[in-house]
Amino acid sequence: MTEPFHRIGAAGLLVLAYVAMCLAIWWRQRRRHAAAARAATALAGDGAQSPMLVVFATQTGQAEAIAWQTGRALHAKGTPVRVLSLNDVDAETLRAAQRALFVASTYGEGDAPDGASLFTERWMGAAETLPTLRYALLALGDRQYDRFCGFGRALDAWLQSTGAVPVAPRIEVDNGDPAALADWHAQWGGGEASGAGEVITEFAPWRLVRRELLNPGSEGGPVYHLGFQAPHGVVPDWQSGDLVQVALVNDPARPRDYSVASIPSDGELQLLVRQERHPDGTLGAASGLLTSTLSLGDSVAMRLRPHRNFRLDGNAARPLILIGNGTGLAGLRGHLRARAAAGQHENWLLFGERNASHDFLCRAELEAWRDSSTLRRLDMVFSRDQAERLYVQHRLLQLGDELRDWLVRGAAIYVCGSLQGMAAGVDAALRELAGDAQIRALTAERRYCRDVY
Numbered sequence: 478m479t480e481p482f483h484r485i486g487a488a489g490l491l492v493l494a495y496v497a498m499c500l501a502i503w504w505r506q507r508r509r510h511a512a513a514a515r516a517a518t519a520l521a522g523d524g525a526q527s528p529m530l531v532v533f534a535t536q537t538g539q540a541e542a543i544a545w546q547t548g549r550a551l552h553a554k555g556t557p558v559r560v561l562s563l564n565d566v567d568a569e570t571l572r573a574a575q576r577a578l579f580v581a582s583t584y585g586e587g588d589a590p591d592g593a594s595l596f597t598e599r600w601m602g603a604a605e606t607l608p609t610l611r612y613a614l615l616a617l618g619d620r621q622y623d624r625f626c627g628f629g630r631a632l633d634a635w636l637q638s639t640g641a642v643p644v645a646p647r648i649e650v651d652n653g654d655p656a657a658l659a660d661w662h663a664q665w666g667g668g669e670a671s672g673a674g675e676v677i678t679e680f681a682p683w684r685l686v687r688r689e690l691l692n693p694g695s696e697g698g699p700v701y702h703l704g705f706q707a708p709h710g711v712v713p714d715w716q717s718g719d720l721v722q723v724a725l726v727n728d729p730a731r732p733r734d735y736s737v738a739s740i741p742s743d744g745e746l747q748l749l750v751r752q753e754r755h756p757d758g759t760l761g762a763a764s765g766l767l768t769s770t771l772s773l774g775d776s777v778a779m780r781l782r783p784h785r786n787f788r789l790d791g792n793a794a795r796p797l798i799l800i801g802n803g804t805g806l807a808g809l810r811g812h813l814r815a816r817a818a819a820g821q822h823e824n825w826l827l828f829g830e831r832n833a834s835h836d837f838l839c840r841a842e843l844e845a846w847r848d849s850s851t852l853r854r855l856d857m858v859f860s861r862d863q864a865e866r867l868y869v870q871h872r873l874l875q876l877g878d879e880l881r882d883w884l885v886r887g888a889a890i891y892v893c894g895s896l897q898g899m900a901a902g903v904d905a906a907l908r909e910l911a912g913d914a915q916i917r918a919l920t921a922e923r924r925y926c927r928d929v930y
């Protein structure tokens with residue numbers, strides 16, 4: 478007979494525990510919102526005249542999208558705001574503004590993204606005093622990297638070294654973590670962020686209709702040319718340079734980015750994907766899905782993201798210098814297809830792979846473009862076809878006069894491919910040939926754009 482009472486006792490304890498948990502969550506949220514309100518009042522208050530700055534440091538656009546959401550929300554609440562890239566900010570702007578929000582991502586190995594390179598070079602190396610600046614900072618990163626939120630933390634430390642005062646603790650976002658983003662939006666508004674930032678399409682099923690191995694016999698991992706048919710046959714309107722995210726059933730929090738290798742008028746979304754293999758022999762989650770698990774006719778959930786820093790935009794009428802290696806050809810091919818469609822022939826492709834006999838990716842297409850003058854210049858650099866290793870940056874260093882001539886004619890530079898080795902080496906070569914000042918100027922004019930990983 479005591480059994481039911483035991484049960485009621487256990488059930489009662491469970492209910493109590495549940496109520497206690499709800500109270501704890503409610504209390505935590507209340508404290509968080511109170512802190513948020515204090516921070517927001519601290520920045521928005523005191524009748525400051527100049528607009529609040531919302532400054533982003535971004536590589537692929539997530540920080541920028543969050544900055545704009547925050548800016549719009551503040552504006553809607555009546556706070557005058559200016560949203561701008563860190564590279565467009567100097568110490569004087571910060572001094573005059575007096576209040577600022579920073580949204581900063583991290584690249585390389587704890588480094589600044591390209592959208593912050595000028596600011597880091599010009600300002601963060603030197604001692605500066607900003608004692609009247611009050612600010613809050615959102616750092617975007619990924620804990621899989623050793624130096625998690627390295628740049629956000631460095632920017633925060635530099636701001637504090639200038640005497641600027643943080644009005645709230647730095648918020649760090651691990652791979653788009655919705656809880657951390659919600660904390661930021663609770664402070665400053667603009668809650669619709671999804672971690673991905675701005676999207677062109679939401680996740681929808683794209684059907685694999687083509688898969689061709691591009692490098693049979695290669696010493697490197699197999700590279701495939703994939704083609705996907707749009708959901709319901711309606712091709713969305715992306716631009717060359719944009720990215721697509723592939724959703725993974727086993728890892729839904731971490732969709733994987735790929736550069737799109739085609740344009741909408743191709744009627745297909747195309748990718749160049751290298752099959753990655755882990756040391757234990759298993760395939761990479763996304764590349765394995767795309768290059769092996771998926772069969773022709775199967776669908777995969779993907780969404781398109783604008784990559785504003787890598788689109789042609791203001792450079793559409795300029796000559797283009799396209800530099801890359803490996804599957805970095807994807808982003809460059811997207812641009813070349815757009816240029817071919819627009820009848821724009823001032824294009825120079827400088828591309829590196831291992832061996833001409835196996836790794837001349839998209840050979841027929843590139844040679845046809847060279848022969849029809851869609852490519853004014855095609856420089857293929859095969860690292861392992863001679864005794865010493867030769868990479869695109871070495872070839873670039875031999876072509877200094879050509880490079881300077883293209884830059885005098887107003888060319889823009891697009892770099893796509895591996896960050897380690899290629900992009901860092903190309904950056905050093907460009908600086909050696911054109912000088913730091915000109916590279917800084919090209920970055921500021923958005924004539925030096927990178928999609929590197």
Ligand SMILES: Cc1cc2nc3c(=O)[nH]c(=O)nc-3n(C[C@H](O)[C@H](O)[C@H](O)COP(=O)(O)O)c2cc1C
Binds near residue numbers: 535584
């Ligand atoms: C090549 C590469 C390197 C990265 N390096 C780091 C890093 O060192 N530390 C870190 O916390 N996050 C790192 N990340 C993650 C980015 O900071 C994170 O994805 C961020 O949300 C990107 O924001 P953005 O689109 O505004 O550039 C790296 C991402 C890539 C693709």
